[in-house]
Amino acid sequence: MTIEETLQKYKEDFDLFMTPNEKMEYIFDLGKKHTTLPEEEKNDDTFIVGCASPAWLVGECKDGKLILRGEGTSEMAKGMLTLLLDIFSDKEVDEVLAFDPQRLGELGIVELLSPVRQQSLEAFIKKVYAYAQQCKENEK
Amino acid sequence: MSKVLEIKDIHAKIGEKEILKGLNLDLEPGKVHAIMGPNGAGKSTLSKTIVGHYDVEVTEGEILYKGKSILDMEPEERALEGIFLSFQHPVEIPGVNNAYFLRTALNAKRKHEGKEELNAAEFLREMKKYLEMLGMKADMISRSLNEGFSGGEKKRNEILQMLILEPDVIILDEIDSGLDIDALRAVSEGINLMKDGKRSFLVITHYSRILDYIKPDYIHVLKDGRIIKTAGPELVAQLEEHGYESIVEEA
Numbered sequence: 001m002t003i004e005e006t007l008q009k010y011k012e013d014f015d016l017f018m019t020p021n022e023k024m025e026y027i028f029d030l031g032k033k034h035t036t037l038p039e040e041e042k043n044d045d046t047f048i049v050g051c052a053s054p055a056w057l058v059g060e061c062k063d064g065k066l067i068l069r070g071e072g073t074s075e076m077a078k079g080m081l082t083l084l085l086d087i088f089s090d091k092e093v094d095e096v097l098a099f100d101p102q103r104l105g106e107l108g109i110v111e112l113l114s115p116v117r118q119q120s121l122e123a124f125i126k127k128v129y130a131y132a133q134q135c136k137e138n139e140k
Numbered sequence: 141m142s143k144v145l146e147i148k149d150i151h152a153k154i155g156e157k158e159i160l161k162g163l164n165l166d167l168e169p170g171k172v173h174a175i176m177g178p179n180g181a182g183k184s185t186l187s188k189t190i191v192g193h194y195d196v197e198v199t200e201g202e203i204l205y206k207g208k209s210i211l212d213m214e215p216e217e218r219a220l221e222g223i224f225l226s227f228q229h230p231v232e233i234p235g236v237n238n239a240y241f242l243r244t245a246l247n248a249k250r251k252h253e254g255k256e257e258l259n260a261a262e263f264l265r266e267m268k269k270y271l272e273m274l275g276m277k278a279d280m281i282s283r284s285l286n287e288g289f290s291g292g293e294k295k296r297n298e299i300l301q302m303l304i305l306e307p308d309v310i311i312l313d314e315i316d317s318g319l320d321i322d323a324l325r326a327v328s329e330g331i332n333l334m335k336d337g338k339r340s341f342l343v344i345t346h347y348s349r350i351l352d353y354i355k356p357d358y359i360h361v362l363k364d365g366r367i368i369k370t371a372g373p374e375l376v377a378q379l380e381e382h383g384y385e386s387i388v389e390e391a
Contacts, residue, residue, distance in 0.1 A: 016260075016265065018281070018282055019282070022260070026261055029259045029261075030259065
């Protein structure tokens with residue numbers, strides 16, 4: 001699936017819920033499929049600076065695609081990471097770089113996040129773009 | 141002939157009163173069995189006995205489900221194994237969201253069957269599909285279980301549970317009581333949708349109208365705690381015309 005398709009899939013999912021609480025619960029629900037990172041990969045390089053709770057993101061380039069793996073510590077972070085990794089990982093690097101992060105607003109959940117969490121989201125996206133940029137430069 | 145449920149010489153009482161007095165009944169896979177009988181014959185007690193309701197004490201006899209005795213099993217174990225009862229009078233449970241209730245029940249069953257649990261979105265997709273089919277309003281998702289539901293809504297909600305849980309033996313205790321024609325049709329369509337040649341139905345009713353929709357294979361007449369006659373659907377016409385007294389004379 002492309003970023004666009006994955007985003008649409010989640011938009012449809014979130015549209016199913018009528019109340020903000022239900023949407024938030026769905027995020028927690030997604031967190032049940034949250035994966036972890038081996039200890040040695042949790043370091044200063046992978047630490048997401050600016051996240052409300054400690055979180056790490058590993059980015060690798062493979063055949064023109066950006067592969068992401070991450071780990072969050074709070075329930076919220078686990079859910080959001082699962083969602084965001086699904087959207088951004090295993091995608092064409094060019095697609096990641098061309099994607100306007102404002103469009104995550106279409107999910108109808110960003111406004112439900114506290115200001116601190118919104119900052120975390122920004123910090124995450126920044127790191128994703130940094131990894132994608134790296135992949136692009138390595139290609140040259 | 142294979143049987144999915146075998147009820148053998150069941151004696152059961154509620155309180156001190158013996159209601160089922162040596163009842164025998166076999167359900168065949170893929171068949172619709174209708175139970176008809178006068179008031180107080182033991183129809184609801186029969187359904188309660190099969191699911192293990194705490195009101196009922198079985199004093200004698202045996203019930204085998206898929207060849208295994210279920211009398212020592214808790215009601216929830218029987219449900220997990222695939223036995224479903226739609227209540228004659230569904231209870232209202234304020235504070236318990238309908239969708240939560242159903243998803244929890246479904247995921248318990250899926251877990252029991254070794255399947256992956258459905259997340260909230262996956263579940264709601266399923267639920268919405270059936271809501272539409274049953275002509276139920278979308279707010280049924282977030283309302284409390286049966287609280288303030290009309291009679292028709294409660295019965296449709298029972299059918300919704302049945303559709304989602306996909307049981308193997310379906311007991312419908314007067315699912316048609318208090319339903320208007322539209323609700324009866326919607327409920328019947330839900331039931332017909334579940335017919336897959338394997339599931340068995342036990343339809344307890346007073347009226348022949350629902351049987352016009354869901355076409356039973358067998359009619360059993362229950363009177364005074366025992367099945368006194370079993371015949372094909374043609375028996376309905378006789379009952380309508382001559383009443384239960386005519387059957388007693390034959391038996």
